[in-house]
Amino acid sequence: MKVAGLDLGNDSIKLVLDGGGEPLLVPNVVAPGFERHILQEEDQPLKALDVIVHSPKLAKNGERSFVGLLAMENEDNTELEDMDNKALSDQSLIVALTALAYAGVATGSASQSGYQGYDEVEYVLGTGLPVRAFSRYNRSFEERLVGEHEVTFLTTPRLRNRKVKVIVRRAIVSIEGAAAVFHMATHDSLQIRDEELYHGTIGVCEIGALTTDFPLIKRMNIDNQFSTGEQIGLAHYMDMIIREVEDQYGYRFPSRSKLAQRIKAREFTIRRMGEGQTDIKPIVDMYFTRAANRMVELIKKRWKKVPDIQCFYVIGGGAAALKPYLQAAAGSLKLRFADESELLNVYGYYKLAKSKTAVQKA
Template identity: 70%
Template structure:
């Protein structure tokens, strides 16, 4: 039985296994599956996740789906919207179970059972929910994850026809942002790494695709009074960027994920019909500057309400994308950024789950 952290981001699902810091990332995007015409097989399984998923928690059961990168290329793909709740979302669960099954059976340490026709993966997982949904949905979220699920791979390279029985024995749910601070404060063995973070009052701004969470961590415990979440994230700005690019240049990004990938790689030049090219950077700059101003305003308001906050960490995938814009918008207000910002939560989920399993000193973070 392995221990894994899984970050069910609205833009992508990230998985890290205990003992490794190498993430597995699958875009949180699906489209109904079908028998594909394959002219050349993809060179890696994660590029063509084609599955049928069964789970007691799913409304749409035993359906075939294209998941992740394969779905990002298709115009009828589904991405999560502001009205979606990841604790209750079928789509997030489909992507999460697919990613766990795929990563479980492709891990170097995996050995298939000799007594069964199906692959078997048994896990304890750590995961998280936004501040605003944590209290109300934590229990139901745990119940949806825990249990036995079944994933069958179809046209996925190297995994054709393999059936995976995925057993999740326990799910430890933390608050997004808080788990990241736990990761920054501790070593892999859970001993204290940073006394300032461990013993201080720390503000966090965790910028996701659809939510921005601002928990306040007081000596490694969540401050119930000052912690706050906003139903706003990077997607609020990526969608209008897509529309404006199409209006100006006639170039349509098939999904939010494809645009986000371009921006992350700093590839702003697009190919127009004919042989012309254009840059979308001015459009990105306009919308990301607006996003930064709004987020810095949220941070300042939180700091004013809770003046005990010693420093503010800005983390998450949105922090990595918006960093230069946030620094400019913040002016003299110092904000703290960390490397691998988008991985801090998932690394923290592994540690929180391990501390809970060990009945460690920090288990109160998930209470």
């Protein structure tokens, strides 16, 4: 049985397994699947996740889907929107189960079940929800994950027609942002690494795609009164960038994930049919500056309400993208950032699952 951290990000699913190795990232994008006309097979399985997912927890069970990178380029793809709830989302569950099945096979964790030639992989999962969703949906979220599911890879290279039974024995659900602080405060052995973080009063601004969470951590406990969240994230500004670029230049990004890839790579040049190249960085700067100003105002409001906060960490995928803009907007206000910002939660989820599993064994 594998212990794993699973972050169901609205932009991408992140997965960390015990035994080390690089985190697995799969864009949280899905498109309806169909028979593919393959001229040249992709060189990696992750580039062509073509699956049928069977799960009693899915409203539309057993449908064919393109997932992740394969779906990003499809004009019929879907990304999560503001009104979507990841705890109840079929899309997030499909991407998560696909990632868990792939990771089980790719790392050699899966075993032959002997049942119709299936591979079988078992997990104890650590995962999380936004602050505002946690109290209401953590039980529902746990129930959707726990149980037996089946993923069949269709035209995926090296996994063609391979069936994987994914068994989730237990899901430990925590709060986004709080898990990140637990990761930063502890060693891999779960011993204390940072006394200030572990014993202090820490403010967190966790900027995601659709939500921004403000958990307040006191001695590694969540403050129920002052922890809160906002139903806005970086996706709102990404969508505005996509519309602005299309209006000005007639160029449309097929998905937010595609734009995010460009921004991460610092590739701001687009090619216009018959008209050469155009630099879209001024558009990105304009909207990211607006996003940063809003986030800094929200942080100031939280800090004024709880003046005992010792430091304020800004984390998450949104923090990584907005860091220079946030620093400019903050001025003399000291904000803390961390390396691998978008992976802090998933490492924290993994450590929390590892901690709970160790306690249970003891």
